[in-house]
Amino acid sequence: MGKKKDTFFNMVISLLVITVVSGFLLGYVNDLTMAPKAKARLQKKVNALKIVLPKFDNNPVENVKRVKSEKVKDSIEIYTAYANKNKVGIAVTGSSEKGFNGLVKLMIGFKPNGDIQDIQILDQKETPGLGTKMTKEKFLKQFRGKNPSTYKLKVKKDGGDIDALTGATISSRAFAESVQIAYDEFVKTIDSI
Numbered sequence: 001m002g003k004k005k006d007t008f009f010n011m012v013i014s015l016l017v018i019t020v021v022s023g024f025l026l027g028y029v030n031d032l033t034m035a036p037k038a039k040a041r042l043q044k045k046v047n048a049l050k051i052v053l054p055k056f057d058n059n060p061v062e063n064v065k066r067v068k069s070e071k072v073k074d075s076i077e078i079y080t081a082y083a084n085k086n087k088v089g090i091a092v093t094g095s096s097e098k099g100f101n102g103l104v105k106l107m108i109g110f111k112p113n114g115d116i117q118d119i120q121i122l123d124q125k126e127t128p129g130l131g132t133k134m135t136k137e138k139f140l141k142q143f144r145g146k147n148p149s150t151y152k153l154k155v156k157k158d159g160g161d162i163d164a165l166t167g168a169t170i171s172s173r174a175f176a177e178s179v180q181i182a183y184d185e186f187v188k189t190i191d192s193i
Contacts, residue, residue: 045107048120049079052109053089056081060091065193067185073097074105076185080193087112090190093122094182099174101125104134106175108182112190114147119179124171131171139165139172148183 042061049060060079067076072095079091089112095105104124109117119140126132133139142162153176154160155169164172 044122045077048107048122049081049091049109051120052091052107052118053079053081054083054109054111054117056083056088058082065189067189069181069185071181076181078185078189078193087193089117090186090193092182092186094178094180094185095123096174096177096181098170098177099124099126100131100168100170101127104171104174104178106178106182108179108186110183110186114149114183114186114190116143116146116148116179119143126168126171130165130168133165133168134171134175139163139175143179148180153177153180153183 046061053060058081060081063080065078065080067078069076074093074095077093080087081089081091089109091107091109093105093107095103097103102125104126105122107120107122109119111117121135124132124134126134146161152160153162155162155164155172155176157164157169158173160176162172162176
């Protein structure tokens with residue numbers, strides 16, 4: 001009987017040691033990768049700004065304005081672009097948790113008059129081959145040059161102006177909602193920035 005008790009005790013100690021060592025190693029690796037991950041996220045935003053805004057000569061990231069909203073979990077980020085000290089565009093992040101697989105996060109570039117310059121997808125986990133088609137030119141081009149004050153940011157099925165992706169109406173709705181949230185924030189802040 002003594003051997004069984006001794007073996008059980010050894011197994012418990014072994015598992016405890018393995019768990020503690022694994023926990024410390026995971027924490028250490030997480031600390032090592034935290035800075036590179038943050039740098040990669042920042043670079044992704046900088047690249048998106050270059051795509052969604054007209055040519056600018058300032059650094060919009062330096063003066064980012066973060067705004068809390070009841071409509072999104074994360075704060076909304078607003079980036080203002082200048083060329084020769086003239087405001088040439090504003091990029092606003094918009095997101096929706098109503099995608100088929102959750103979060104759809106976008107960066108939308110607006111001209112000072114409210115027209116959409118371009119849109120870049122920052123994060124999405126939609127169904128490959130269906131919802132992921134939101135990244136394709138055919139879908140994105142229906143937003144460029146449109147002003148959400150007159151262009152209904154809803155899918156046609158819901159009385160809007162957007163052609164939904166075939167088989168991915170939920171993803172299309174989340175995309176449109178993200179753009180609408182960004183536009184609403186743009187309208188609130190255009191005169192204060």
